[in-house]
Amino acid sequence: MIRVDNVVKTFGGFHAVDGASLEIAQGSITGLIGPNGAGKTTLFNVIAGVLQPTSGKVTMMGEDITGLPPHDLFHKGLLRTFQIAHEFGSMTCRENLMMVPSGQSGETLWNTWFGRKRIADEERALKAKADEVLEFLTIEHLADHPAGAVSGGQKKLLELGRTMMVDAKIVFLDEVGAGVNRTLLYTISDTIKRLNEERGYTFVVIEHDMDFIERLCDPVICMAEGKVLAEGTLAEIKANEQVIEAYLGT
Numbered sequence: 347m348i349r350v351d352n353v354v355k356t357f358g359g360f361h362a363v364d365g366a367s368l369e370i371a372q373g374s375i376t377g378l379i380g381p382n383g384a385g386k387t388t389l390f391n392v393i394a395g396v397l398q399p400t401s402g403k404v405t406m407m408g409e410d411i412t413g414l415p416p417h418d419l420f421h422k423g424l425l426r427t428f429q430i431a432h433e434f435g436s437m438t439c440r441e442n443l444m445m446v447p448s449g450q451s452g453e454t455l456w457n458t459w460f461g462r463k464r465i466a467d468e469e470r471a472l473k474a475k476a477d478e479v480l481e482f483l484t485i486e487h488l489a490d491h492p493a494g495a496v497s498g499g500q501k502k503l504l505e506l507g508r509t510m511m512v513d514a515k516i517v518f519l520d521e522v523g524a525g526v527n528r529t530l531l532y533t534i535s536d537t538i539k540r541l542n543e544e545r546g547y548t549f550v551v552i553e554h555d556m557d558f559i560e561r562l563c564d565p566v567i568c569m570a571e572g573k574v575l576a577e578g579t580l581a582e583i584k585a586n587e588q589v590i591e592a593y594l595g596t
């Protein structure tokens with residue numbers, strides 16, 4: 347689904363990503379691991395259009411998407427979530443979901459004057475969709491709560507919910523488990539699994555929690571010093587000498 351071909355990203359003279367190549371299979375939940383500073387986040391940002399690569403190529407379903415801005419990738423179904431959930435705190439959880447799809451009729455002045463019915467119909471459909479998403483996430487009881495007041499883990503679920511409002515095809519998750527308690531971590535990993543199995547989402551996950559990776563990811567790709575070191579099941583990766591050396595070296 348995604349092919350990364352010899353991607354380099356430098357900052358000044360420093361090679362944060364140094365000729366990384368990898369493939370993400372459609373329908374997989376691929377884990378991206380590696381010691382701090384390996385270049386995982388930078389590579390994510392290059393694939394998701396947040397950063398321009400210095401060189402190299404990224405394709406999605408055979409189409410060159412190198413350097414496309416995030417909003418173009420969003421329309422192709424490629425989404426990236428961030429380590430810090432970006433909710434709008436004073437709006438309710440439902441409203442946070444309802445505002446995700448772009449190009450709503452209510453956004454233009456003409457429609458607010460003359461298209462009242464269309465706006466009302468659209469809002470009804472969006473509300474129904476948001477409620478369906480909240481139910482899938484098993485947080486329907488939070489629909490009318492301000493998003494700023496829910497727990498860190500629930501914010502992460504909401505972040506996953508935002509990807510469902512636009513029917514994403516591939517989602518890049520950056521440390522979705524960071525700072526979340528075990529129980530919620532399992533809820534989050536179960537939700538990712540259900541999105542993968544029931545809705546056909548492909549996921550790429552950066553995560554330090556090996557338990558989380560083990561429950562969820564196959565294959566696992568390990569990066570170090572800007573390059574891909576190894577790919578395989580977590581057991582294979584853990585037994586790989588280059589990987590062990592890379593982790594011990596930090």
Ligand code: ADP
Pocket residue numbers: 357360361362380381382383384385386387388389
């Ligand atoms: P990881 O996600 O694997 O921990 P990063 O992609 O965040 O690694 O960082 C890879 C390397 O690139 C690190 O040494 C980091 O300090 C450096 N780096 C990342 N972003 C920048 C930036 N904007 N400017 C300069 N150096 C950066």
